[in-house]
Amino acid sequence: MDFVSMLFNEYRALVSLLLSLMVLVVVIMVWWDKVSFWWLNTWYAFPLIGKESRLAKDYETQVKIYDKDWLNTEVALCTDFAAHYEKVNKDEELFSKSQDYLGKVTENGRNNLHIFGWILIAALVFVEAMGFSYVLSGFTIPGASEKLQQQGAVGIAFIISVLLVGLTHFTGHELHANSLIKKAKVWWKNAKNRDKTTPELAPNTRINLDKTFEDDDEPQYKQVINRISTNAEVKPRYFITTITAIAILVIAVLATYVRGQVLEKMHIDEVNIQQNSGLYQEQDPYAEAPPAFLVEESKSADAKTDTDIWEREQKGGWGTFIFLAFLFILLQIFGILIGFKTGFAGKHSKDARKEIGNFKSEREFKTHYSRLKQQVARVAQKRLTNLQQRMNQKAETNCQDPKVLEVLEACGDRSFLTYMEDLGNAESRYDQSVRLREHQTLASHQAMKSTPVVATTNAVEAVEAPEAVEAMEARLKAELVAEANAKKAAETETPEQAEQRIRQELLAEIAQQKKPVETEEQMRDRLRKEMLGELS
Template sequence: MDLVSTLFNEYRALVSLLLSLMVLVVVMTIWWDKVSFWWLNMWYAFPLIGKESRLAKDYETQVKIYDKDWLNTEVALCTDFAAHYEKVNKDEELFSKSQDYLGKVTENGRNNLHILGWILIAALVFVEAMGFSYVLSGFTIPGASEKLQQQGAVGIAFIISVLLVGLTHFTGHELHANSLIKKAKVWWKNAKNRDKATPELAPNTRINLDKTFDDDDEPQYKQVINRISTNAEVKPRYFITTITAIAIIVIAVLATYVRGQVLEKMHIDEVMIKTSGEMYQTQDPYAEAPPAFLVAEAKSADDKAGGDIWEREQKGGWGTFIFLAFLFVLLQIFGILIGFKTGFAGKHSKDARKEIGNFKSEREFKTHYSRLKQQVARVAQKRLTNLQQRMNQKAEINCQDPKVLQVLEACGDRSFLMYMEDLGNAENRYDQSVRLREHQTLASHQAMKNTPAAAEKAAVAKVVDDVVTESPEQMEARLKAELIADAAAKQAAEAAAQIETPEQAEQRIRQELLAEMAPPPKVAETEEQMRDRLRKELLGELS
């Protein structure tokens, strides 16, 4: 505190300037969009050195934007203001997407920790850390002065506070993410018990805030897993939690031990001071020495009183230290709970929460951003109109090119909203082409994945259908046709080399008649038996 007072007294102006700059930086960071838009408008409006004055000098350079003729200076102005227009170009669909994303990841109703909450937690941890950092500084900076030990205590407390606040907050986030994983696994196991064809518990990494409706037909557990970061086994992780628990226990135990040692040291110092005082205490040489038993009794009484006092101090001190350690651990648990109840585990939940803001309905959301869009468009159109007027004035004096004059005369057909509409149409066409390409790629992959299995399944089904539906007569006809074709080919080859004699013809006819008169087999023939029989009959006919 002495250091802070000295800084304020001796460097009051410098400290005030630094604090003012810090406040200004914080304000500009929070309201940066409004500040940057205000500065852009002012920078265009500056006379002589403003951007509008400089752009007005170039009224001849033409460009073609989205199949329309524009002047390069007009495009430059519209591009500068388009960045701010896009930030407020939001409709109710974005509000619905954000609500849908938070609802599917079961984080609707959650918020990030407010800046006041951060300040409160940091202050509590800093005050708690100061209680034992001053004790630690005596051993960290041995032999240092009281002032230097105080400065060291502040530094140690700051380091401990930063570490503990960060660890406890991230531990809360980790536990919250683990709770979502456990919830999804319970839902998945319940669905798996009901239906054996349950999809695998694997995330779809394509899901984001713009594609949040793509998994509407998937189970709820899959929707949660699609939106959080998990390991390959989709199991809870306790890495940060373990580190935080070890850090809290080590700090609490060591701080309590060091406090106890300091208490022992203080007692030893008091005993030494008392003993030294008794040794150098001067007595009256003329006084009569008290009896020895009275001196012994007095010394025993003093020792007993001193021992009782030290025992009470020791018990009270250790009780206080244990209570402070318990309070320290309780404070860290409080920080973990705050981290568990605030923040988001979803990969895009923070952005979704930011888009929703404090709006309670889509109508309120749309009304707010419609007003902001009109404000930006009105300012941008004003700057564009002023620029076009300046270029017309300069061209009437300095330009004789009829094409340039014609483009300048048609400046009323070019507006900021027209530029934004063409830009939006181009972006929509690009998004549609990207989605079409993604759909085609996904369909081709699915077809490649399913084609071999489908072909194999169809072939097997065809064989099964043929075996099941083919009757013995059809089988015989099919095999006979195959054998006749083979025999015809052989007969054609033999016909050129040999002519049938009358004896051979008589023998062949006799065999055919005997075969026709033979009774049919009583046992159903197999395909191989039928093939052999028909082969013999045909050979007989051909011979």
């Protein structure tokens, strides 16, 4: 404490500046979205050196975005503000997905540990660590001064506190994850006892916050396993718990032992001081020497008194040290319980809880983010309108190109919300094509598994069972159609139109031609060549 007081007294200005910077950094980190949006708007509005002034100089460069003519500067401005618009572009579907995800992983109602909880746990552990770190500093820094030992004690207490707070918190998380695994395994075993066709207890790694509804038809134990990290055997893990238990026991035992040794050392030093003071005690030369038996009795009485006092001090000291060790272990168990009751084991549970926040209903969620979207869109549109006006003023004075003037005159058709709407439509089309490819790939895999392999070229069998050949051809054509649709998904033609066109062409070809008997491999090669020819 003397070191801290000296630091504040002698370096008050420097310490105040550092603390102010730390507070400012924390505030910026907590409210980074608002701070960054404010700075973007301010930077665009700066006169002369602002980004709006610099973009207004380029009014001739045109680009085509989503089949529409835009100016490059307009796209640059909309892109800057689109990043902030996307952060608040949330609807009630996201709220439902987050609630569904937390419900399926049975973590609804849980929260992360608040910052004040972290401060409380850190302070408790630091105070407890200071109790024996000062004792340890005497041995870690032998021969050091009292002041240096105090500084060393603070450093040792800080290191121990950081390690213990982290270990106990992660141990609580590990125990919570193990509890979910055990719960899922119990449900799985119960279902397996009732139905022998119960599938394996293996996670579906495709499940995330956006695809949380895909396993609605699966049993509850499978929904839990899909959302937590497990090992290959789907068993609880106790790696961090073991390390934490060893660390707590070692620190408690060694700290108690060192305290006991310090107590013994203090007693030895006290005895030595008493003996040395007795040796140099002045004797009265004129006093009569006491009888020998009285001297012996006095010495034995003093020795017995000293022994009794030391025994009681020793028992009291060791009792105190054992109590402090018990209190230390109890405090670590308290930290583990806090880690067990807070935080999440689900892979996306933290994001889901962050999206839900303190909102109580979908309507409240939608209203809040609708208001934020309107604020961002209003500011972005204001900046875009100012930019377009500046470009029009410069073009009227310096530009003679009629095409450029025509594009500038049509600036009313280009707004920030129009840009965001076109961007959203493009993303929706891309998502639809991705989902279509995934669905077609999954369907083709299922068809390959369910359809028996035909590996014979016997013409008699083909005549006896013409339906099998036609079924094989239809299946192979369906697979090739899926591949063709996947390749043409990014072209101007939509996947639905491409699939419908190819299906009609294939049906017409099958109806007009009589196919000879072929093996599966020959049929696959022939159909692939025909499809590649049509696509090219």
